[in-house]
Amino acid sequence: MNNDLNAQTRSNALLSMEGVAKQFSGRDRQVVALQNTDLEIFAGEFITVVGPSGCGKSTLLNLIAGLMAPSEGTVRFKGKPVVGVDRSIGYITQQDNLFPWLTLRDNVAFPLELVGVPEKERHDRAHSWLERVGLAGFEKAYPHELSGGMRQRGNIVRTLIYEPSIILMDEPFGPLDAQTRISLQETLLSIWESTRSTVVFITHDLTEAIALGDRVILMSARPGRIVRDDKVEISRPRDVFFIQSDPQFRRLYDEIWQDLAAQVHEHANH
Numbered sequence: 001m002n003n004d005l006n007a008q009t010r011s012n013a014l015l016s017m018e019g020v021a022k023q024f025s026g027r028d029r030q031v032v033a034l035q036n037t038d039l040e041i042f043a044g045e046f047i048t049v050v051g052p053s054g055c056g057k058s059t060l061l062n063l064i065a066g067l068m069a070p071s072e073g074t075v076r077f078k079g080k081p082v083v084g085v086d087r088s089i090g091y092i093t094q095q096d097n098l099f100p101w102l103t104l105r106d107n108v109a110f111p112l113e114l115v116g117v118p119e120k121e122r123h124d125r126a127h128s129w130l131e132r133v134g135l136a137g138f139e140k141a142y143p144h145e146l147s148g149g150m151r152q153r154g155n156i157v158r159t160l161i162y163e164p165s166i167i168l169m170d171e172p173f174g175p176l177d178a179q180t181r182i183s184l185q186e187t188l189l190s191i192w193e194s195t196r197s198t199v200v201f202i203t204h205d206l207t208e209a210i211a212l213g214d215r216v217i218l219m220s221a222r223p224g225r226i227v228r229d230d231k232v233e234i235s236r237p238r239d240v241f242f243i244q245s246d247p248q249f250r251r252l253y254d255e256i257w258q259d260l261a262a263q264v265h266e267h268a269n270h
């Protein structure tokens, strides 16, 4: 009965990892980046992942994206093992990858051009997305004419525009200053609240993880494994500018911080 139930839950997950490990072999050493990882992510969830530097967070995303294969275990997307890159999985990194020779509009519309969407529709969709993230009026600007925060907004929209069923974000707001960061968190949440796409979002910042996530996953110092998986019950829509004064936020922050600090400390003494 229990096994049936487990099988049932597994089949309902949009994405699952079962007994996943990843090691890298260098010339003179072997690095275990990820070990013994079981994870289920359901459609529409906003998952955030925190953990010390080098603990295997990006590796986890790369495995989900199909950019590398696990050394052990299986990663499944919609019930099927992930083999290679799938276009319905969108990937947003810390660095914006806008093409310097294209205008913002053409950068954002580029994924649509790849799949043959006609020019007029491309431009209309790019315009409406740019408007949603506060970039209306900058369609004709080139990336070097935009601020870091504006470029990252463009970068995010370039992935959202083709409506991937899961969006992987690897510290997308990492290089931005604190205020720009909060403002981007607000934009991301407002878009997510209307699309409810599935998001896996990596961050160093526990405040950001709790402010955005339905679940916060904490990874241990290397070799990385999942040590906590907390539900965030704070109601939505959330006000990211003031969430730190929410009593539920404080409680969860203090609890996870105890464990995160221990992991970071362990990492430093490794």
Ligand SMILES: Nc1ncnc2c1ncn2[C@@H]1O[C@H](COP(=O)(O)OP(=O)(O)OP(=O)(O)O)[C@@H](O)[C@H]1O
Binding pocket: 024, 025, 031, 032, 033, 051, 052, 053, 054, 055, 056, 057, 058, 059, 060, 222
């Ligand atoms: N392609 C690779 N080849 C060899 N080793 C790798 C590769 N990718 C990652 N590693 C190693 O795996 C470990 C985990 O790296 P990963 O990039 O996943 O960490 P991270 O948690 O994302 O770190 P950070 O927070 O600093 O971004 C590191 O020791 C790293 O050196």
Ligand SMILES: [Mg+2]
Binding pocket: 057, 058, 059, 170
């Ligand atoms: Mg990383």
